[in-house]
Amino acid sequence: MKKTINILSTILVTLILIFTILFIAISAMSFISRKPVAVFGYSYGVVETNSMYPMIVPGDFVLIQKQSFSEYNTGDVIAYTSVENVTIIHQIIAKVSYGVETKGINNSNSDLGKEGFITEDRILGKVVNYGGHEIGAILINNRVTLITISVIIIGTGFVIQLISLVKQMIDKQKVQNEIDIDALKKEIEKELEEQKETDKNID
Structure with a gap:
């Protein structure tokens, strides 16, 4: 025993x-x-900007799930690769057949002018969970x-x-x-x- x-x-x-x-x-x-790390079909990362404040704040850990393009809808928060090869986490505000328009809810303008419509090949996935900024902020700093x-x-x-x-x-x-x-x-x-x-x- x-x-x-x-x-x-x-x-x-x-x-x-x-x-x-x-x-x-x-x-x-x-x-x-400064990019999410993929593990078992999910990506995991830490938010460092306040573009999604107060929904997602700097230091929040985010869990990102890859989905097919048809599953993304207006209102979803997604992670995508910007034209500068930086990971952006913003909300979908419009969707067309070939891509989506996104915007940080704390930003004045959408990403359309700089990023254009975000096509499926640039989308890393949908943010399905987030939180823990109390710890994340300490880690970032x-x-x-x-x-x-x-x-x-x-x-x-x-x-x-x-x-x-x-x-x-x-x-x-x-x-x-x-x-x-x-x-x-x-x-x-x-x-x-x-x-x-x-x-x-x-x-």
């Missing part, structure tokens, strides 16, 4: 560590590239610190896993050595018994 609990605890701690490292790594990648911490945590995680792997290998080798020694001992004892028997027959 105790062994089972220890195994489950190890698995749980490992999973938490993996998800923590994954979250920090994705956040760091998003901050460094401390980008270098975040990257440093990420490297340290990821490095520590790898070191811990490496130590665990080495320990397992040592333990495995130790058990194997004990088995080999025990087998050798039995072989020697057998040879001694056979020698005794031979000596006895000679006498």
Whole structure:
């Protein structure tokens, strides 16, 4: 029972560590590239401007789901790649057969003049969830610190896993050595018994 609990605890701690490292790594990648990072069909990023305030505020984490063009409707908030190759998160205010017109709800003008109609190939997906600006704002304002911490945590995680792997290998080798020694001992004892028997027959 105790062994089972220890195994489950190890698995749980490992999973938490993996998800923590994954979250920090994705956040760091998003901050460094200033673009959402795609994972399992979703993109994940952090908003750094107030163009969608007060709906989405700087520091909010956004979850973006890729959809077919027919599924995008007026009022949806989407992420798209601008003509300057920057990710923009704005709301659809009009839709035509070949694209959509977008606008930041806190902006005076739509994006049409600068971006034209946003075609399907430029749309990264629809924003399906957002929030957490209390944490995100701190991360944005401390980008270098975040990257440093990420490297340290990821490095520590790898070191811990490496130590665990080495320990397992040592333990495995130790058990194997004990088995080999025990087998050798039995072989020697057998040879001694056979020698005794031979000596006895000679006498």
